[in-house]
Amino acid sequence: MIERTLFSSDHQAFRDSFRKFIDKEIAPFHADWEDQGYVAREVWNKAGENGFLGMSMPEQYGGSEADKLYSVIQFEEVARAGCTGIGFSLHSEIVAPYILHYGTPEQKAKYLPKLATGEMIGAIAMSEPAAGSDLQGIKTTAIEQPDGSYLLNGSKTFITNGWHADLVIVVAKTNPAAGGKGTSLMLVERGMPGFSVGKRLKKVGMKAQDTSELFFDNVRLGPEHLLGGKAHENRGFICLMEQLPWERLQIAISAVASAQAAIDWTVDYVKERKVFGAPVASFQNTRFTLAELQTEVQVAQVFVDKCCELICQDKLDTATASMAKYWTTDLQCKVMDECVQLFGGYGYMWEYPIARAYADARVQRIYGGTNEIMKEVITRAMGLAAK
Template sequence: MLPRTLFNSGHDEFRRMVRRFIDQEIMPHHARWEEQQHIDRQVWNRAGELGLLCMTIPEEYGGMGGDRLYSTVLMEEQSYVGATGPGFAVHSDIVANYIYNFGTQEQKHHWLPKMASGEAVGAVAMTEPGTGSDLQSIKAKAVKEGDDYIISGSKIFITNGYLADIIVVVVKTGNSGSGSKDLSLVLVEAGREGFSKAKPLHKVGMKAQDTCELFFDNVRVPQSNLLGSEEGRGFSQLMQELAWERLIIAILSVATAQGAYDATLAYTQDRRVFGQPVVAYQNTRFKLAEMKTEIAVGQQFVDRCLELVLKGELTQEAAAAAKLWTSELACRVVDEGVQLHGGYGYMLEYPIARAYIDSRAGRIYGGTNEIMKELIARSL
């Protein structure tokens, strides 16, 4: 419908390279990764070789120094084809940002080049059993002992957790009772004594993306692993990055909807019922028209938010609205796609069926959509 004007020729060339990488090195293995519940470790190294990791990080720290549209291209191309296994966005656009924005020079020079090359996989550990979206109620704590922190507690639903080498952990470092002022972000290396990972969780969808529970049994790390100049800044650090993190979900959601639409259109053009293609029936054409229109609306909203990201002007309210609307959109479009596929829409060898079980999580992670409504309502 409306042309997209965000991307330049550099982004377009990058998109072609990303498509080749996904077609040749991701999708042929994705079904096997779904069985083992995580991608192969060497894929991270290969992505690093191609410059697909930490793209917005400056060159002095191993990145390419690109804008966030390069990250957007990679996220879109993964979502168009249902490549939900590689957790590149969490690694490059969340974990690396925390280290770059809040880390010391030593932390940045040590970890960011390794993350950009794929030598180190990053994860962020926020959610705990029983806390959900309520970060101020977490129980994991870091207690000072000499020059170290002793970390105890557990985290759940951690993307990249099973293969992670470095984890940004949200912990309590104070007991003021105010919640947000007690939180800090601390780096924990996977090899620390007392740190352990459970097997990948058995999820309904997104089976190739490793998601697991992490345990911290009196894990000792130096106080120099604190992100930021002082304790108690964790909540404000999280809030500073959350708008972009929620827009990431919106980017993924619209692209998922587009991929589902494309697969459904192709199927209805090819599949014949009562002597004619399914797309020849008015109901099918009207449903496809509705899907196409809603996706176009969602894409324009997301693209406008991306323009604000490039200017540093994206608000929490706009990001919450984008995440809310597009994650709901993805589920609607995918559900219609399943219906138009008929019985085959329920078969996992068809992309639309995989999208059906993969897309539902978008309304939950990054803060549930009920939380998004609450954030938007605060501005009324």
């Protein structure tokens, strides 16, 4: 196996401490959280107390100015443990960065420290019942009123952390006639009149992750709820595009870690499980299948590590991140399928981590931009734009 060279000894020490946190505060409860459909609110506060939320944020906003590799470790460890209910990555490495990069000083001071402690949980709401891939087709509007406030109307669906969220970045049209160029990011807080959270959606996998519908009925937002203020009005799409490489790489990182964990569980299982008087591992089919999967995951790991290096240097382009997202998540699903097969009937039983990982993996090819959209992005970078 190719030795990974990304991480320093400080990173390794952090990995150990975060792994202990998962083992103590998350893993023992995760099955119960799957049954109830959401993780306990307290785990967010505990993560905040331990400095695990918003780590890459500046110290003045409650973070520790940690480089992105600390977040990479968090994504890997959550994936390795199969604790997919935990929405820290979206909160810390998608929601908080939007506020840091585009927010006004007042917005940063108001929200970032609370996101870092877990007092506030963050979500981002782009998708709508009739617009997912085609984000320019969203119908939610935030129309400016004569007094400078905005009236927000519309609905969102499939929103990760949506049920727990205290702060939602809502993508809305501030100038509906201008298409994508009339889009802004609005900051909506739990409890605002007219803002309601719909039901938690029942999913095929990631059952402990609260994924919800959100409704906005004449929610009145003061100008301080426009992310970045007037300077960023109608620039929402540009902000979304700028953040895509990191958001897509996050999915790829977890895909590879999850696939590697599945191979490790399967290697252990096939050595133990006896069929026709011999371990399943003794069959050439088993060994060759695992050799092929391990080879592909190794290739994926090297590619993703290179992407991690590039993102730390601000050099990762959207097309390369899209390659990483599509290829590793396709691979993750292939690995899960093959590993379930090697577990036999037990691989289909929910109490086995491989069964959960199989179900959890499927959405990775859908959210964060579907893998078909990733291929569109790649072809555009190749000069092959569709007519």
